Amino acid sequence: MMSTAAPDPVELLAWYAEMGVTEALDETPHDHFMEAPQPAATRPAPPQLVRATAAAARPALPATATAPDDAALTARTMAQQATTLDELKEALAQFEGCALKATAKNLVFSDGNPAARLMLVGEAPGADEDRIGLPFVGRSGQLLDRMLAAIGLNRKEHVYIANLLPWRPPGNRTPTPQEVAICLPFIQRQIQLANPDILVCIGAPSAQGLLGLTGILASRGKWLEYDTGTRRIRAMATLHPAYLLRQPLQKRLAWRDLRALKAALDAKT
Template identity: 60%
Template sequence: MDFIPEPAPNLRQLLAFYLEAGVDCTLAEEPIDRLAEPDAPAPVVVARESAPPPPVREMPAATPAVPRSEIAPAPEVAIASAREAARSAPTLEELRALLEKFEGCALRNTATRLVFADGNPKARIMFVGEAPGRDEDIEGLPFVGRSGKLLDRMIAAIGLDRSKAYIANVIPWRPPGNRTPTPQETQICLPFIQRQIELVNPDVLVTLGNPSTQTLLSTREGIMRTRGKWFDYDTGTRTIRAMATFHPAYLLRSPSYKRMSWQDLRAIAKALAVS
């Protein structure tokens, strides 16, 4: 059988591939050929007569080094700063304002905008995912892409919509290229989502996917073991019933698990009905 090569992708297909891979901006106006040979160095011209030596400059005195024990690691400082800032926010509006000004997380420098939350801040149910994606980064709202549309259908399946639910993420800024947030980035952002949950004070907390489940429910087990089970989430002033289920993005890749997710949603609806 003769091998028939696939046709080369056109410009539209290439752009779609780059967007799917998380490449959504350029770093230079012109492409750079990294494989090109470097330019030959300019020839050295030797003067016939020796030039006078340059004047000798005195070197400034070296600054004494600061002992490493007196330098606090940046992540620890950022985490402590996040905890202090989150505790000081009496309302969701002020918490959002603090996050807009917070400089302890480098993700804010690469994201387009802060993705704080969406929905009803007085809702009885709160959904928390991991981090915003490209669509969320553009619009400034959580779960607005394909995953968001599926989440809307999941919420509608138990008789609710975004006006009766509150939706947020552990990480409020999109990681570059949709990469996984680092443990340090998660720990820096954790006090803010914890305070957000405390201020919303829902009757039921739903963690979407493995990262948000492990972060908020303090478990190391995978989503297959944790989903569908009830946990106690302690805000310090109240214990909230919490359940983990699959992230909508995972369900888009593995639709066969939608049946399990439907079972989780039925249990959540029953808990809301009796509480």
């Protein structure tokens, strides 16, 4: 025979919590489906809707940001006016069109040898890079250095390193398409001024932004051509060291890419 005893309050509360009930609305239960609708005369008047303009409805851009199209146009103009890498770095320091600048500690422009035959372009600075002001100096950078050393390269002599974006996105999030579009003219000009023989895009955002590739696992390790604006150079996408730290088994794929890179460098020596 089914017991009619009242449920234990503690067990009842535990059951409510498990079911996702977080608050009680009334001591008396109501069947809202059976209640008669309120007469029209006693219904509260609906709030007056004010037709706001799109500009009023959207949150204001930070003081350092401008409209995306205007910012991209300004970026192209400033980038093309720079005739040296030092001038380009100074142009980036003066550029106010990207909101990431307002939240970043430092501009992260480059590291390594600008005259190197190999240029690596990553995604964006992380916390360590933002703090120090150089690309690939955290755990990912340490792994990258070991990867380069495995094929006889070091960043001070043989490699020039930069990022798709020179400012850290908050929380190390993936850069938005708008942020990439605004900053793209600067990294394109940086590649043009460095004029390497080989370009390697590290990670999916860099591969997509510079080479138009999607699906990094499928597109990595394949030789393409990149037009610097003055000549066409060999280019390849590879896996980001941060991804390899999370997925160590994929290092075998990165090693294949490194061997192909070493062969290409040796062939032009």
